[in-house]
Amino acid sequence: MSGRGTKTSEKRFVAYLEGLASVIGHADRKAPLRDYCVGLMACGGRKSVEPMAAVTAPERTAAQHQSLLHFVGSGAWSDEKVLGKVREMVLPAIERQGPIEAWIIDDTGFPKQGRHSVGVARQYCGQLGKQDNCQVAVSLSIANHHASLPVAYRLYLPKEWTEDRDRRRKVGIPAEVGFQTKPE
Structure with a gap:
């Protein structure tokens, strides 16, 4: 270059x-x-x-x-605002290559050691192709034939995390956050 x-x-x-x-x-x-x-x-x-x-x-x-x-x-910013700003800045460049053709809903597993990171549990991890300790994020992306862009992203919180008050308190999970399945 x-x-x-x-x-x-x-x-x-x-x-x-x-x-x-x-x-x-x-x-x-x-x-x-x-x-x-x-x-x-x-x-x-x-x-x-x-x-x-x-x-x-x-x-x-x-x-x-x-x-x-x-x-x-300790970043006290809004993930939604950041993703909204990314979408505002990047989407026009993607659409110059063609209209959005697909919405993609996906989950991504991140292998983890231990059990202290939020959402870590023994669950299916696509990266590993099996159940193991991992965090899982569910994302929504938009795409055309040239690019894709994540527009929404949420950490999946397994049921065992939603039911453990001490664990929730230690990591700062708000009381109003309850269990949802991945599709929800």
């Missing part, structure tokens, strides 16, 4: 982040949002905040690690 193409990509990325920053609330979240997104793209393999911190702030990795953990763990 020429230097000119790189500059164009950088400008588009900055504009994309500005759009996301407009819906995440407080201005103090803008830099961690940028660092988190850069970290997602720069780090191969497992996407955890430790390698992201090393890549995005090598001179102050420990402080960056804490900053990214706080951003991810």
Whole structure:
């Protein structure tokens, strides 16, 4: 890619982040949002905040690690607003290639160790092709022949999680969140 193409990509990325920053609330979240997104793209393999911190702030990795953990763990933004903003910014580019032809409802399993991450349970994990410890997210995407775009995304909460008050309290699951099947 020429230097000119790189500059164009950088400008588009900055504009994309500005759009996301407009819906995440407080201005103090803008830099961690940028660092988190850069970290997602720069780090191969497992996407955890430790390698992201090393890549995005090598001179102050420990402080960056804490900053990214706080951003991810205590981010008080609206997922719906962020997805809405992504849809607003990306959908026109997809539709320039043709009209939306399909709505795709899917569940995706993320293998996990332990039992403390929200929603982790022994359940079917498509990545593994069997039942094992995992989190599952249900998503709705729209697509045409050129691209797809997730427009809604929700972590599936197994029944055992909805019935365990102590576990819910520890991870901050609101009382009004009840059990729903994946199709629901």
